[in-house]
Amino acid sequence: MIRALSGLLWLDAASRTAACTVFAVGKAATKDGSVLISHSDDGDPQNDARLLYVPAADHRPDEKRPIFYTAETFPRYLGDHMGPDYRPNADTKGYNVSEPIGYIDQVPHTFGYQSGTYGVLNEHGVSVAESTCSAVFGTCGKGSTVGCEPGRKVGAALMSIDTLSYLAMERSRTSREAVELMGQLASKYGFYGPPDSFEGSGESLIVGDPDEAWAFQILSDPTGTSAIWVAKRLPDDQMTVVANMYTIREVNADDKDNFIVSPNLFDVASSKGWWKQGTAFDFTLMYSGGEYAHKYYSGRRMWRGLQMAKPSLSLPTSYEDIRYKPVYPWSVSPDTKVSHHDLMSWHRDWYAGTEFDMTKGVQAGPFGTPDRYQTTSKVQGHWERSIALYRTNAVYVQQLHHPGEGRPQGTASVAWYAAGPPHYAAFVPIPSGVNETIHALQFANPKQFENYSMNWLVRRVMDVCQIRFDVMHKDVNNAQQAAESDADALLEKVRQAGTTSPAELNKIFQEHASQVLQTWKKLMPYLLFRFSGNTDIETMQSLSYPDAWLEASGYKDGPPDAPKEDKCPPKCDLDGENVVV
Ligand SMILES: *[C@@H]1O[C@H](CO)[C@@H](O)[C@H](O)[C@H]1NC(C)=O
Numbered sequence: 001m002i003r004a005l006s007g008l009l010w011l012d013a014a015s016r017t018a019a020c021t022v023f024a025v026g027k028a029a030t031k032d033g034s035v036l037i038s039h040s041d042d043g044d045p046q047n048d049a050r051l052l053y054v055p056a057a058d059h060r061p062d063e064k065r066p067i068f069y070t071a072e073t074f075p076r077y078l079g080d081h082m083g084p085d086y087r088p089n090a091d092t093k094g095y096n097v098s099e100p101i102g103y104i105d106q107v108p109h110t111f112g113y114q115s116g117t118y119g120v121l122n123e124h125g126v127s128v129a130e131s132t133c134s135a136v137f138g139t140c141g142k143g144s145t146v147g148c149e150p151g152r153k154v155g156a157a158l159m160s161i162d163t164l165s166y167l168a169m170e171r172s173r174t175s176r177e178a179v180e181l182m183g184q185l186a187s188k189y190g191f192y193g194p195p196d197s198f199e200g201s202g203e204s205l206i207v208g209d210p211d212e213a214w215a216f217q218i219l220s221d222p223t224g225t226s227a228i229w230v231a232k233r234l235p236d237d238q239m240t241v242v243a244n245m246y247t248i249r250e251v252n253a254d255d256k257d258n259f260i261v262s263p264n265l266f267d268v269a270s271s272k273g274w275w276k277q278g279t280a281f282d283f284t285l286m287y288s289g290g291e292y293a294h295k296y297y298s299g300r301r302m303w304r305g306l307q308m309a310k311p312s313l314s315l316p317t318s319y320e321d322i323r324y325k326p327v328y329p330w331s332v333s334p335d336t337k338v339s340h341h342d343l344m345s346w347h348r349d350w351y352a353g354t355e356f357d358m359t360k361g362v363q364a365g366p367f368g369t370p371d372r373y374q375t376t377s378k379v380q381g382h383w384e385r386s387i388a389l390y391r392t393n394a395v396y397v398q399q400l401h402h403p404g405e406g407r408p409q410g411t412a413s414v415a416w417y418a419a420g421p422p423h424y425a426a427f428v429p430i431p432s433g434v435n436e437t438i439h440a441l442q443f444a445n446p447k448q449f450e451n452y453s454m455n456w457l458v459r460r461v462m463d464v465c466q467i468r469f470d471v472m473h474k475d476v477n478n479a480q481q482a483a484e485s486d487a488d489a490l491l492e493k494v495r496q497a498g499t500t501s502p503a504e505l506n507k508i509f510q511e512h513a514s515q516v517l518q519t520w521k522k523l524m525p526y527l528l529f530r531f532s533g534n535t536d537i538e539t540m541q542s543l544s545y546p547d548a549w550l551e552a553s554g555y556k557d558g559p560p561d562a563p564k565e566d567k568c569p570p571k572c573d574l575d576g577e578n579v580v581v
C-alpha cells in the first residue's frame with residue numbers, strides 16, 4: 001500500500017497485522033473503586049501469546065541494561081536477561097538467542113512483573129495496555145533496514161513500545177512515573193513503531209496504577225532519532241477507549257496535573273506549517289495518519305466502546321473522517337459503575353443488538369459466526385471490525401487497587417488473562433503477588449499444538465465453534481461464566497484468608513489456571529460429540545439451518561421436488577389406462 005504522507009511517499013509493507021483495542025476506567029467510575037484498564041493483543045498467528053514472569057533483580061552499579069529488537073514474532077525474546085522462563089528450552093528449540101541492539105544505564109533494583117508482548121502488571125500494580133496507531137512519521141529500529149523512512153538506510157532508534165513498556169514495569173511504582181520514564185527514554189534514544197506494519201508507525205499505551213490511568217501516545221520524530229509524545233490523565237469518573245488511532249485531541253501543556261508532553265511536541269508541527277502559536281493544538285489532527293485498513297476500522301470500535309459504557313448518550317455511527325473532524329468524545333462518564341466483568345464482556349463484543357451485529361446476515365455463514373477471517377482474494381471489500389477478533393493472542397483486564405481492608409498486599413491488584421480470542425477463552429486471575437509464570441499460560445508455540453497450552457486449547461475451541469457457532473457458543477459461554485465466577489469466589493476467599501505469601505499465591509492461582517485448562521481441554525471434544533453431524537445428540541433431532549440463511553443461500557432454487565406419482569403404473573384403472581390423479 002502506498003500512501004502519501006506530508007508530501008512524501010511512504011512504502012508500507014502489508015505483511016503483518018496487529019490491531020488492538022484498549023479500555024480504561026477511572027477509580028470513581030468502577031464498582032469496587034479500582035482502576036480498570038484492558039488490552040486485546042490482536043496479532044497474527046506468528047505473534048507470541050505467552051505470559052511469562054520476569055523476576056525482580058538487583059544490579060551492580062556499573063551494569064548496563066541491554067535493549068533488544070522487538071520483532072513481536074515468536075519467541076519475542078530468547079536469552080538470559082528476562083529470567084528463567086525466557087531462556088532457551090524445548091519449546092523454543094531452533095530459534096536464535098536475542099542479541100542486544102544497544103545499552104542504557106541499569107538501575108540498582110528492577111521490579112518483578114508479568115510480561116506478554118508488552119508489560120502486563122508489576123509488583124506495584126503498574127500496568128499497561130497497548131494499541132498500535134497510524135502516525136505521520138515513522139522509522140525503523142536501530143540497525144534495521146526494514147521499514148525505514150525515505151532517506152534512511154539503517155535505523156537509529158533504540159526504543160519500541162514493547163521495550164518501553166518493559167522498562168516501565170522494571171522501574172515504576174506509579175503510572176505517572178512510568179509515563180515520564182518512557183517519554184524521557186524515547187526522546188533520548190529514539191522511538192520506532194512496529195516493524196513491517198501496514199497499519200501504524202505510532203503507538204499508544206494506557207498506563208494504570210491503583211490511583212489513576214494515563215493515555216500515552218507516541219511516534220518517532222522526523223529525524224528518526226527521537227520521539228514526539230503526549231500523555232493525558234483520565235479523569236477518575238471517566239472511561240476511554242483506544243482502537244488503533246490516537247485519541248488525544250486538544251493539549252494544554254500548562255496543565256501539568258493532566259498533561260505531560262515531549263519538548264518538541266509543538267515545534268515539529270509548527271516547523272511543518274501545521275500549527276500556529278496561539279491556536280488550539282490538536283495532537284491527533286497533527287500527528288495521526290487517521291484510520292488505517294478501512295474507514296470505520298477505529299471509529300466503529302470507539303463508538304461501540306463509548307456506547308457500552310454510556311448507553312444514554314447517543315453517538316453517530318457515521319462520519320466523514322474522524323482525524324479531521326472528531327465525532328466521539330475522548331472519554332465519557334459511564335451510566336453505571338463498571339466492573340472487571342464489564343470489560344471482559346466489552347472485549348467479547350461483536351456488535352450484538354446493533355445494526356452491525358456480526359452474527360447476522362449471509363456474511364455470518366449459516367450458523368451465525370461473528371468471526372471474519374483475513375481475505376487474500378482479488379474480490380475487493382472489507383469486513384466490519386468488531387472488538388472481538390479471531391486472531392487475538394490474549395486479552396488482559398487489569399483490576400488495580402491499593403492494599404487495604406479486605407484486600408491484602410499481593411491480591412489487591414489482579415491481571416485477568418484470557419489466552420486467546422476472548423469470546424472463546426476464560427479469564428484467569430493473576431494477582432500481583434504471584435511471582436512465577438502460570439504454567440497454563442507459559443506455552444504458545446504458534447507452529448506446534450501443545451495440550452498443556454491454554455492458548456492452543458482456546459484456539460481449538462474457536463475452530464470447532466465454526467462448525468455450528470450458534471449452538472456451540474452457548475456451551476462456551478456457560479463454561480466462561482462458570483470459570484470466571486469460580487475465580488471471583490477464589491480471589492475473595494484468598495483475600496479474606498489474608499494470604500500474602502508468594503509461594504501460597506503461586507500454588508493457589510497455578511491450580512486454578514490448571515483446572516480451567518483441563519475444562520477447556522474437554523470442551524472441544526465435547527462440542528464435537530454433542531452436535532456431531534449437525535444433530536443434537538441428546539434428542540437426536542437435526543439442528544437444520546436457519547430460515548433466513550436457506551432463503552439467501554439458493555436452497556429454494558435447488559433440485560425440484562420429487563416427480564409426482566401420477567402415471568400408470570401404479571396409478572392404473574382395470575383396463576390398464578392411466579388414471580389422472
Ligand atoms: C518469590 O517470592 C519469594 C518470597 O518473597 C522469594 O523467596 C522468591 O525468590 C520469589 N521468586 C521469584 C522468582 O522472584
Ligand SMILES: *[C@@H]1O[C@H](CO)[C@@H](O)[C@H](O)[C@H]1NC(C)=O
Nearest residue numbers: 074075092093094095096097
Ligand atoms: C539464526 O541465525 C542464523 C545466522 O544469523 C540465521 O542464518 C538463521 O536464519 C537464524 N535462525 C532463525 C530461526 O531465525
Ligand SMILES: *[C@@H]1O[C@H](CO)[C@@H](O)[C@H](O)[C@H]1NC(C)=O
Nearest residue numbers: 450451452453514517518521
Ligand atoms: C498432554 O498429553 C500427553 C500425552 O497424551 C499426556 O501425557 C499429558 O498428561 C497431557 N498434558 C495435559 C496437561 O493434559
